[in-house]
Amino acid sequence: MTNIINPVVVLGGLGLLFGVLLSIASKIFVVEVDPKIEEVLNALPGANCGACGYPGCGGCAAAIAQGKAPVTACTIGGQKVAENVADIMGVNAAQMERNVAVVLCQGDCEKAKDKYIYQGIQDCRVQATLGGGQKECSYGCLGCGTCFDVCEFNAIRMINGIAVINKENCTACNKCVEICPKKIIEMVPYESTAIVKCKSEDLGKLVRGYCSTGCIGCKICVKNCPTEAFSFENNLAWINYEKCINCLVCVEKCPTNAIDNSSIVSEEFAREFAS
Amino acid sequence: MEMSLFAIMVSTILVNNYVFARFLGICPFLGVSNKMETATGMGLAVTFVTTLASIITYIIQNTILNTLGLQYLQTIVFILVIASLVQFVELALKKISPGLYSAMGVFLPLITTNCMVLGVAILNIQEGFTLVQTVTNAVGASIGFFLALILIAALREKMDIADIPEALAGFPITLIAAGLMSIAFTGFAGLV
Numbered sequence: 001m002t003n004i005i006n007p008v009v010v011l012g013g014l015g016l017l018f019g020v021l022l023s024i025a026s027k028i029f030v031v032e033v034d035p036k037i038e039e040v041l042n043a044l045p046g047a048n049c050g051a052c053g054y055p056g057c058g059g060c061a062a063a064i065a066q067g068k069a070p071v072t073a074c075t076i077g078g079q080k081v082a083e084n085v086a087d088i089m090g091v092n093a094a095q096m097e098r099n100v101a102v103v104l105c106q107g108d109c110e111k112a113k114d115k116y117i118y119q120g121i122q123d124c125r126v127q128a129t130l131g132g133g134q135k136e137c138s139y140g141c142l143g144c145g146t147c148f149d150v151c152e153f154n155a156i157r158m159i160n161g162i163a164v165i166n167k168e169n170c171t172a173c174n175k176c177v178e179i180c181p182k183k184i185i186e187m188v189p190y191e192s193t194a195i196v197k198c199k200s201e202d203l204g205k206l207v208r209g210y211c212s213t214g215c216i217g218c219k220i221c222v223k224n225c226p227t228e229a230f231s232f233e234n235n236l237a238w239i240n241y242e243k244c245i246n247c248l249v250c251v252e253k254c255p256t257n258a259i260d261n262s263s264i265v266s267e268e269f270a271r272e273f274a275s
Numbered sequence: 276m277e278m279s280l281f282a283i284m285v286s287t288i289l290v291n292n293y294v295f296a297r298f299l300g301i302c303p304f305l306g307v308s309n310k311m312e313t314a315t316g317m318g319l320a321v322t323f324v325t326t327l328a329s330i331i332t333y334i335i336q337n338t339i340l341n342t343l344g345l346q347y348l349q350t351i352v353f354i355l356v357i358a359s360l361v362q363f364v365e366l367a368l369k370k371i372s373p374g375l376y377s378a379m380g381v382f383l384p385l386i387t388t389n390c391m392v393l394g395v396a397i398l399n400i401q402e403g404f405t406l407v408q409t410v411t412n413a414v415g416a417s418i419g420f421f422l423a424l425i426l427i428a429a430l431r432e433k434m435d436i437a438d439i440p441e442a443l444a445g446f447p448i449t450l451i452a453a454g455l456m457s458i459a460f461t462g463f464a465g466l467v
Contacts, residue, residue: 006343014335014352018359025363029370 036065036088043084045077049152051173064089075099075172098190100167101155101176105141105184106197106260109161112137112211128181136210139200141184147176157272166273167262192241194251196221198258201234208256215258221250280411283404286467287415293391294423295460300391304423305449307382309435314428317382318421322414324364324386325395328357329413332396333406353396361387391420427453
């Protein structure tokens with residue numbers, strides 16, 4: 001009889017002992033987790049895309065719950081998610097400003113001159129290592145479509161040798177901004193229409209030599225802007241989107257069309273995104 | 276004559292390396308060895324659990340199982356011990372050292388199913404080790420595992436950027452490398 005009872009008692013006893021020990025341990029070593037973290041996590045999209053800069057939605061939720069990140073930290077979720085998160089956190093979601101990525105270069109195959117003909121791997125990061133890329137302008141879009149490859153939201157097309165972003169599809173995930181070796185993709189407010197689409201810090205004379213649509217530093221935009229939204233630094237016009245009232249005077253006056261009205265889309269652009 | 280502690284150490288690290296000679300713990304050896312960082316985390320966690328588990332299983336074996344003549348329950352009891360221990364360590368670590376806890380991350384619960392931990396515990400009993408020898412053996416085994424994991428992780432980091440034929444890229448070349456490393460370790464045979 002002991003042959004049966006002993007193993008049952010030993011195994012059962014050990015199991016019970018460990019069970020009790022574990023439950024005691026879980027009481028002793030209890031780590032208080034803010035219930036808000038869970039709630040915020042549930043409100044987030046759960047895509048773990050990392051666009052917020054935190055490792056996954058869990059990291060973002062923890063940061064929001066601890067007040068380290070704003071309720072609008074999730075750029076993908078947009079206004080709706082921000083409102084839900086704000087409800088949980090008990091604060092008002094200020095109107096969330098929607099940002100979109102813009103390629104700050106218009107130097108396509110016709111407008112910008114090439115320095116050499118690049119025949120290597122079709123990746124901007126590789127091309128950029130060869131003398132800064134094939135364009136004579138060392139600031140411009142290289143056109144290999146590395147941003148197009150990383151975009152998961154079907155918002156980028158390569159048109160006539162440069163990348164163009166469809167702001168309707170853009171979710172401001174920041175992936176293209178990070179991958180661009182030339183750092184010419186930037187976030188701008190969705191509402192802004194007047195955008196200086198040039199990053200060349202070269203002198204106007206040089207710019208004129210290699211690109212027909214670059215900023216030549218004439219400061220006409222600075223002089224004509226009614227709200228003084230323009231500033232001039234490093235031979236390049238900068239626009240302060242907070243001051244801009246979208247009057248588009250600058251777009252009209254810019255002699256090289258470096259300032260672009262982004263609400264007007266070209267036929268080719270429309271065709272590309274329609275397909 | 277009893278084996279000296281040094282001999283046990285050298286034996287488990289090099290000659291009878293648990294991964295290369297006894298083929299235990301192959302799953303984490305291949306599963307978490309693609310980056311040096313994760314390999315280090317896993318190695319640390321295994322060292323911790325193996326040593327603790329060896330001590331506790333040794334005590335249970337000698338106080339309960341042997342006295343009651345229940346040696347045949349060894350496997351199931353040891354698994355029970357290891358599983359509970361891992362749970363306990365996870366709970367304690369979360370509270371005491373959140374930094375270490377997040378560093379070990381998912382590897383801690385994974386150790387429950389690491390056959391090396393069970394293997395070391397059972398072999399300790401089979402070899403008839405004393406408690407001190409058991410601890411030495413466990414630490415040695417863990418160091419051996421750590422060594423194996425770091426060696427393969429270093430190789431795999433290099434192989435990631437190497438130009439490997441498509442058919443062999445990824446896991447096939449890792450298995451070949453592991454096999455070659457195992458052969459290399461047979462060179463230590465006869466050392467102890």
